Amino acid sequence: MTRAPDLVDQILALDPGHRDIAAFSTPGAAGAAARALLGAKRVLIVTGFTVEPNMPETDGPPGAAVLGRALRRLGSRVTYVTDATNVPLVEAALKILDEPSDVVVYPGGADGARRLLASEKPTHLVAIERPGRNRAGDYLNMRGDSVAAWNPPIDELFWGRGTRRPVTIGIGDGGNEIGMGTVRAKIARLDALRARIATVVRVDHLVVAGVSNWGGYGVVTALGRLTGTDLLHTPEIERRLIAACVAAGACDGVTRRREPTVDSLGSDTHAAVVDLLRLASRSGIMGASTLRRGTRR
Template identity: 65%
Template sequence: MTMEAPAALLPAPFTVSMMKSPGQTRNARSRSRCIVGLRPATRASALPDLGADPIDHLLALDPGGRGIGRFFQPGGARRAADTLRRARRVLVTTGFVVDSGAAETDGPPGAAVLGRALRALGAEVRYVTDAVTAPVLSAALTALGEAADVIAWPDGDDAARRLLASERPTHLVAIERPGRARDGTYRNMRGADVSEWNAGIDELFVRAGRVTTVGVGDGGNEIGMGNVRARLAKGGGLAARIASVVSVDHLVVAGVSNWGAYGIVAHLGRLAGRPLLHTPDDERRLVTACVAAGACDGVTRRREPTVDGLALDTHAALVTLLGVAAKARA
């Protein structure tokens, strides 16, 4: 795998393109044996002004071609880090179950990396998720050497109220967790109703009150995308149908949700004056551990160590670049 390293990292809007190596078959390409290149975003996915911060330029990469330029939030990761650096008690949720019994590889790694960074800064961090995602998230935490302090989402209509009362979080964070659409259902990127497999954890954010909330997503159907629903709905069709109505105080949009969480950690490290981001080798262990615990790629639906259809080396390279970007001053 090769990845171009532009001046100032990424000075203009880019998307990631998969390019087949000479002599490579389509099947090999689908198995993510690829070269990762950078190409300018198309008009449909043109980004807002990203300024000089290289972290934003990396998060704005659009590997899935979802057109995140329509709803990308420049400075979102920085603002999330600004509020989380002072957090006392953080409740983190993640997990998008795409099929019965299979959670995505996107989300749990990001939750584990962010949770570890917040604990290093002195916050008390706990995690809440559904029964399907719990073993995947626990595996990610264990891979990082973290305690798997995962709360199972309780039964009952008042689950959110009871959990908020017992945990008393100062901050709530959702990373790639479905948020209800206008019709009250949870929808995947294909528009299918996946409510049967995804617990109503977004109710925590609806009932948050004075608790500071952060949402990280990449497709428009996650907790937090209520902040940009008008933009998503403007396109009509599928985007409008799957768009979440659940809003947050701070929204982070990225080409892959894990990357959004890593971007927050890169900013936290910059603010703390010390590295908090994980390593490329950690990234490989994280994703591999999630798959071993039952996770699948949310795009390919295969139980293999890829995330959103992208090879593991691609994600490791992104971690490397974020580590460089964290040392730069915007």
């Protein structure tokens, strides 16, 4: 008998931006990332994507804050790493969740990554909606424009090699984010633009979603299932998270407008996705047998 698809996978597979994420996503990825994070001692969560000068986007910080809260509740020490432009967004999201503002500005410099890793000693590194360099060493947005001038090279944290390096997890939605190097060949086959913007930065566990925030929420949902704990926020808090980021200076990464939207989708849409994921956290697997037992057609 064929196992029914996981409801979390189905939700994360929603592709409102028509980015063909089905071509480079993997079923069960959120669950695999959650299992890798269980028992994590020290976690660095990297986020923040500035689409134009002084215009950081609304995708990323909410997902980072919600994931960080879940991990902290499960016993991890969580620190957020971003650049100066995105600090207000991360802090605003954490404030909505009543979480401590443990935010570090990436130090930069020739040995910035080494110094930060040495001081924080993370067991796990997570990136959510943070640009990763392409084959040419540049950072490109989905339009193919360079954003390197206003996005410091935080992806250097993920270049480590060796047996003692942290476990790495990447969450993205387009192909140019840290971690998407894991499926770069699949992304490059889609079209010439995608081949040019695709990052080469790989991770141990990659989660692809229609919106990166949703990917973070999917991992939280999976953590809740694994631990029997209600870790996901509510639809109302989702609306507040987006509004708080906009008030802190964020814009929509697609429309470039400073309004409570993420990737051109209104806050009601994102709240509905959170509601669906809360259902998924309770129901586990949704398949034909479940529908036959509990749904009237």
